[in-house]
Amino acid sequence: MEKTVNQRAWLLVIPVLILVAFSSIIPMMTVVNYSFQDTFGGNDFFWVGLEWYRELLHSERLWDAFGRQLLFSFIILAIEIPLGILVALSMPKKGVSASICLVLMSLPLLIPYNVVGTIWQVFGRADIGLLGRVLSDLGISYNYSQNAFDAWVTVIAMDVWHWTSLVALLSYAGLRSIPNAYYQAAMIDQASRWSVFRYIELPKMRGVLMIAILLRFMDSFMIYTEPFVLTGGGPGNATTFLSIDLVKMALGQFDLGPAAAFSLMYFLVILLISYVFYTVMISIDKSEAKQ
Amino acid sequence: MSDAAVKKKGRLKFRLSTVVITAYLLFLLIPIYWLIIMSFKSNSEILGAFTLFPDNFTLKNYQTILTDASWYMGYVNSFIYVSLNTVISLTVALPAAYAFSRYRFFGDNHLFFWLLTNRMAPPAVFALPFFQLYSSVSLFDTHIAVALAHCLFNVPLAVWILEGFMRGVPREIDETAFIDGYGFTRFFTKIFIPMIAPGIGVTAFFCFMFSWVELLLSRTLTSVDAKPITAIMTRTVSASGLDWGVLAAAGVLTIIPGAIVIYFVRNHIAKGFALGRV
Numbered sequence: 001m002e003k004t005v006n007q008r009a010w011l012l013v014i015p016v017l018i019l020v021a022f023s024s025i026i027p028m029m030t031v032v033n034y035s036f037q038d039t040f041g042g043n044d045f046f047w048v049g050l051e052w053y054r055e056l057l058h059s060e061r062l063w064d065a066f067g068r069q070l071l072f073s074f075i076i077l078a079i080e081i082p083l084g085i086l087v088a089l090s091m092p093k094k095g096v097s098a099s100i101c102l103v104l105m106s107l108p109l110l111i112p113y114n115v116v117g118t119i120w121q122v123f124g125r126a127d128i129g130l131l132g133r134v135l136s137d138l139g140i141s142y143n144y145s146q147n148a149f150d151a152w153v154t155v156i157a158m159d160v161w162h163w164t165s166l167v168a169l170l171s172y173a174g175l176r177s178i179p180n181a182y183y184q185a186a187m188i189d190q191a192s193r194w195s196v197f198r199y200i201e202l203p204k205m206r207g208v209l210m211i212a213i214l215l216r217f218m219d220s221f222m223i224y225t226e227p228f229v230l231t232g233g234g235p236g237n238a239t240t241f242l243s244i245d246l247v248k249m250a251l252g253q254f255d256l257g258p259a260a261a262f263s264l265m266y267f268l269v270i271l272l273i274s275y276v277f278y279t280v281m282i283s284i285d286k287s288e289a290k291q
Numbered sequence: 292m293s294d295a296a297v298k299k300k301g302r303l304k305f306r307l308s309t310v311v312i313t314a315y316l317l318f319l320l321i322p323i324y325w326l327i328i329m330s331f332k333s334n335s336e337i338l339g340a341f342t343l344f345p346d347n348f349t350l351k352n353y354q355t356i357l358t359d360a361s362w363y364m365g366y367v368n369s370f371i372y373v374s375l376n377t378v379i380s381l382t383v384a385l386p387a388a389y390a391f392s393r394y395r396f397f398g399d400n401h402l403f404f405w406l407l408t409n410r411m412a413p414p415a416v417f418a419l420p421f422f423q424l425y426s427s428v429s430l431f432d433t434h435i436a437v438a439l440a441h442c443l444f445n446v447p448l449a450v451w452i453l454e455g456f457m458r459g460v461p462r463e464i465d466e467t468a469f470i471d472g473y474g475f476t477r478f479f480t481k482i483f484i485p486m487i488a489p490g491i492g493v494t495a496f497f498c499f500m501f502s503w504v505e506l507l508l509s510r511t512l513t514s515v516d517a518k519p520i521t522a523i524m525t526r527t528v529s530a531s532g533l534d535w536g537v538l539a540a541a542g543v544l545t546i547i548p549g550a551i552v553i554y555f556v557r558n559h560i561a562k563g564f565a566l567g568r569v
Contacts, residue, residue: 003395012390013402015383016446023443024409027420087315090308102557103550104316107323110549112504112521115542122329123322128337128535130325161319169560222413225506229525243415243507250419251511263416274411278404 028267034260052261062262064237065245069221072156072241076220079160081213084167085205089197091172102172105165117229120158124230144231148238151231155239158226163216170212174205207284214277221270242266323546330539337535352540365520366544368434369503372517375438377498380445381491388453389479393462406447417443418511425512434517437509441502448501449494456490493559496552503549520545 035052037045056062087105092098108116124144126132135142144154178200186196224243227233233240233248240248246266250259329337330352331345340346356362390396391403421440422431430436464486468478484491510522524541553560 003393005396006394007396009390009394009396009399012386013396016387016406016450017402019379019383019439019442020406020409020446023421023439024412024417027417027424030420030423031416086311090311090315092312099557101312101316102560103553104319106553106557106560107546107550108319110500110504110546110553111542112506112545114506114521114524115545118524118538118542119322119326122535122539123325128329128341130321130343133341161322164315165319218411222411222415224413224415243413246413246415247418247507250415251422256419259419266413267416270411270413271408274408275404278407 031260031263034256035264036257038257048257052257053265056258056261056265061237061245065240065242068238068240069242072223073217073220075156076159076163077213077216079156080164080167080216081209083160084164084212085171085209087164087168088171088175089201091168102169105168107165108162109165111162113225114229116158116162117226120154120161120226121230124154146235148235151235151239155227155230158230159220159223162226163219167212167216170208171205174208175201178204207281210277210281210284214274214281217277218270218274221273326539326542330536330543332536334534334536349536352536353544355537356540356544362520362523362541365518365523368513368517369509369519369521372434372437372441372509372519373499373502375434376441376445376502377495379438380442380449380498381495384446384449384453384494385484385491386479388450388457389483391450391454392457393465406450410444410447410451412443414444414505414507418507421508422511431512432514432516432518436512437517437519438502440508440512441505443508445498445501449498452494452497453487453490456487456493460486489559493556496556496560499552500549503545 036047036049038048038051039045091101111119123129124132124142126136126143132142141147142150144150182200183196186200191199222243223241224247227239227241228244228247231239233244246259246262249255249262328343328345331348331350332342333347333349333351336342336346391399417440425431425436425440430439460483464482465478468482473482504521506519506521509519510525513519513522520541524538524545
């Protein structure tokens with residue numbers, strides 16, 4: 001379907017532009033401003049040029065947080081994408097049971113982020129939580145607020161619990177859009193379950209899986225509230241991800257300059273990755289439109 | 292393969308998928324179950340005895356929340372800014388999504404990508420500048436401030452989802468209406484909006500949801516008058532330590548609105564999450 005060129009369409013976009021400019025561009029400009037200046041409190045600012053950027057690029061604290069963040073996002077994708085696909089393939093196809101599955105699976109997605117943190121905080125405690133209690137009864141030492149490894153396992157389990165349903169719902173939507181004729185053809189050819197998945201279901205899910213990977217990558221890359229409530233970034237700095245570190249710097253210590261420079265670099269990384277994803281998504285959209 | 296073998300294989304596969312889905316649902320529901328039964332226990336039972344079901348079933352925790360204004364006003368505040376945000380997001384996103392789905396215009400692709408980047412911007416980056424911006428226009432601690440701040444990620448999302456749904460409406464409908472002498476405004480409100488009503492419903496649901504679950508910005512932008520329930524929950528520490536029962540009850544009450552709305556849009560959720568692109 002070819003769209004017609006019509007410059008007056010801009011009029012329809014202007015309200016969005018004004019609103020997003022107010023909530024995005026203006027705040028962003030203050031961030032840019034701070035990132036080049038220093039202050040001794042009050043309104044005395046003076047120009048420091050690229051000083052903050054230089055300092056941050058040599059800051060071990062930042063690089064450590066960045067490394068942890070990449071590792072976290074990678075683990076999250078490695079678990080949630082395959083698990084989500086598996087769950088989608090196992091879901092009932094229609095009827096009441098399908099509706100029940102959909103509603104129950106969406107439930108974690110609608111829980112406020114800090115309540116998600118609270119649920120797991122309670123659930124994992126050895127004195128009052130089911131998980132912590134069962135593990136300690138089994139003789140496994142587990143304490144997410146003291147042991148860095150346990151904290152990581154808990155944060156990852158929490159995120160898998162919270163967001164795998166998103167991947168599953170997307171894959172499910174993709175699967176539902178496959179016409180029955182494809183499966184019948186595969187049955188005539190006596191295709192194995194694996195080849196049905198590999199050559200029919202996976203290619204048809206490609207578009208929605210791209211969205212799933214994009215959303216999961218971005219949201220795990222800027223995760224803040226859940227680990228903040230669960231561990232507060234600890235023990236030590238073990239679960240201090242980029243956003244937690246940034247908020248500590250900006251609102252905790254009120255280091256405006258470094259925090260602003262940090263924000264901009266953080267945002268640029270995300271921008272770059274979104275751009276790659278977006279380009280890939282558009283080209284998939286186009287190749288599917290051609291078929 | 293004989294018929295019996297096919298049948299047997301089918302049944303086996305059916306069982307395997309049932310096991311997977313049951314295990315997954317249990318994994319999802321057990322932590323929620325734990326929160327719910329905790330909300331019906333007294334603090335001494337939570338800390339003292341370890342029980343899978345409350346021994347002394349009590350509604351005291353809920354009573355605490357529903358009778359104390361500093362608690363229940365949190366829910367009221369959350370509802371106000373979430374509704375405001377949903378209305379604002381939909382109002383501005385509808386015409387924009389129509390423009391993106393129907394026309395090519397100067398810079399449209401770049402604009403669309405720029406909107407996407409706002410959905411992807413870490414709220415942590417915006418916390419401090421928002422605080423200063425809204426303080427300087429004396430909107431700090433108002434519902435509208437939080438509603439506008441949440442537009443940062445909800446407006447782009449709304450444009451995306453709506454655009455996906457609008458693409459599914461054939462262009463011939465617009466053209467026929469224009470030939471029949473409908474003006475743009477009348478066509479848009481009388482014909483087009485009713486046609487994509489399910490899409491609008493799903494979009495409203497997503498705006499509601501993402502504004503409802505967000506904590507960082509809503510906490511940064513409020514102090515007393517517009518403080519949301521999620522921020523209030525962080526203060527259950529009393530003289531005798533954490534009040535786990537009340538915390539659990541407050542948590543359960545935040546889950547209920549989501550559970551109710553999700554029931555209504557259950558058949559469209561997946562399409563909405565796919566930004567209308569299935």
